[in-house]
Amino acid sequence: MSYGLASGIRLDLFTLGLLLVRLQINPRARIRRKLMYIFWDNSNIHFAGLNHVFPMKEPGLDKRLYRTYFKGLLDLVANGRTVDKIYFAGSEPPKEDKLWEAAKRLGATVQVMPRCATGREEDTVDHLLELEILRLGYDSKPDTLALLTGDGAGWSEGRGFLSDSRRLVEKGWDLEVYSWDAACNSELKNYALRKGKYIPLESYYECVTFISNGRKAKLLSE
Numbered sequence: 001m002s003y004g005l006a007s008g009i010r011l012d013l014f015t016l017g018l019l020l021v022r023l024q025i026n027p028r029a030r031i032r033r034k035l036m037y038i039f040w041d042n043s044n045i046h047f048a049g050l051n052h053v054f055p056m057k058e059p060g061l062d063k064r065l066y067r068t069y070f071k072g073l074l075d076l077v078a079n080g081r082t083v084d085k086i087y088f089a090g091s092e093p094p095k096e097d098k099l100w101e102a103a104k105r106l107g108a109t110v111q112v113m114p115r116c117a118t119g120r121e122e123d124t125v126d127h128l129l130e131l132e133i134l135r136l137g138y139d140s141k142p143d144t145l146a147l148l149t150g151d152g153a154g155w156s157e158g159r160g161f162l163s164d165s166r167r168l169v170e171k172g173w174d175l176e177v178y179s180w181d182a183a184c185n186s187e188l189k190n191y192a193l194r195k196g197k198y199i200p201l202e203s204y205y206e207c208v209t210f211i212s213n214g215r216k217a218k219l220l221s222e
Contacts, residue, residue: 041149042090048183070099089125142172152185
């Protein structure tokens with residue numbers, strides 16, 4: 001059996017099948033993997049863990065011994081995915097910290113927000129992170145936005161992490177929020193649960209923290 005085309009050319013079933021396959025499948029075409037962009041509010045994550053979670057998990061220990069395990073947090077968020085850029089705001093980890101090696105292994109660029117010398121560091125770095133979120137939404141195709149923060153302040157006035165993240169979600173971005181549940185803003189948490197993913201860090205406490213001269217951080221696989 002053969003089929004006639006508009007030009008008068010006739011094709012048998014085998015040739016017609018090959019033609020349809022070629023029309024529908026481009027062997028050079030690649031499925032685009034979604035990229036991840038991580039926005040890391042270090043002051044919020046560190047102090048929320050220190051003040052709200054550490055006393056419950058390890059009562060009686062000196063707060064000065066508590067440490068955030070940056071590499072563990074990065075591994076948790078990245079989860080083997082392609083990370084294009086990490087926006088890190090707050091006190092910068094030491095140069096010898098394993099975070100830098102882990103970020104390099106992922107091929108991710110790390111942009112550190114400068115500390116403010118006036119003592120208004122928290123407000124300053126929050127605004128810098130929020131600005132970068134808006135720039136990302138304006139300049140890039142929808143990908144995955146990962147927030148490491150529990151700060152949802154300003155949402156009722158249309159500003160802050162929640163409001164800016166909502167703007168990206170409405171443009172097709174995926175949203176993931178990583179926060180200490182004990183200190184996370186309820187509006188931010190509920191929005192992430194409805195529109196994306198919400199990951200409470202308490203479930204990974206021993207993997208994302210350690211005690212100076214004491215308990216070491218566990219591997220996520222343990």
